[in-house]
Amino acid sequence: MAKLYSECPQKKDNLNPKKETVDFLLNYSKALSVIHYNDLKFEALQN
Amino acid sequence: MRHELITDAVLVRNYMDGDENALSVLIHRHKQRIYSFIYSKVFDRDITEDIFQDAFIKVIKNLKLGKYNEEGKFLPWVMRISHNLVIDHFRKNNRMPKFDNSGEFSIFSVLGDNALNAEKQIIKDQVECDLRRIIEELPEDQKEVLMMRMYKDMSFKEISERTGVSINTALGRMRYALINLRKVIDKNNIILTN
Structure with a gap:
């Protein structure tokens, strides 16, 4: 049967970030710690 | 309408108090809206992914540094950060939104051929x-x-x-x-x- 080229093939209902991106953010959050020293704040990333 | 047991405000507070799982809930709750918002501006999956990631890195840093002032507006705040990053992206590239034909979006779906058949x-x-x-x-x-x-x-x-x-x-x-x-x-x- 002939293809219906007039139909729109695009569906935009799965606009979600990749799982890797979300996982990276969660891991980044876990790795990031803020050290308070007197009035100063230091960011530290622990791998 | 989906009933949300824990409000964004509570989740943000929990996260700032060290509950890492709260961030996961926040991301999963809002990821589609934020991702769609960015995609609607840049029309490129990879760039959207980058901006989404950068936006949440800023969110995480601000929350951990205690810079976020909760006024019950977590989503608008993240949207604003995303919006600013989209502007930065276009400013950096010094160009208007570019359409290429490599992704899911095809320029030919919006451009017609005016010549008569x-x-x-x-x-x-x-x-x-x-x-x-x-x-x-x-x-x-x-x-x-x-x-x-x-x-x-x-x-x-x-x-x-x-x-x-x-x-x-x-x-x-x-x-x-x-x-x-x-x-x-x-x-x-x-x-x-x-």
Whole structure:
């Protein structure tokens, strides 16, 4: 049967970030710690 | 409507107090809206992914540094950060949104080809041919004025100079030419539309 080229093939209902991106953010959050020293704040990333 | 057991405000507070799982809930709750928002601006999956990631890195840093002032507006806040990053992206690239044809979005789905297809071209030729034949039936003086005006694109001043009549006479001949054309078209039920 002939293809219906007039139909729109695009569906935009799965606009979600990749799982890797979300996982990276969660891991980044876990790795990031803020050290308070007197009035100063230091960011530290622990791998 | 989905009932959300824990509000964003509580989750943000829990996260700032060290509950890493709260961030996971926040991301999963809002990821689609934020991702779609960015994608609607940049139309590129990879760039959207980058901006989404950068936005949440900023969110995480601000929350951990205690810079976020909760006013029950977590989502608008993240949206604002995303929006600013989108602007930064375009500023950095110094260009307007670019469409390439490599992703899911095809520029050809919004751009049409204005050239006539074969069928329409044949119809157009037929209509023009019919019109020429009707024009040939007009009285000579009217035909002359109409040809000069429509096909040679001359002004009525030029036509009056060329034919040696006044502008008003030329205008009158044009008017009668059109009236006579309409009469012939109506009388013979000629369809001159493409």
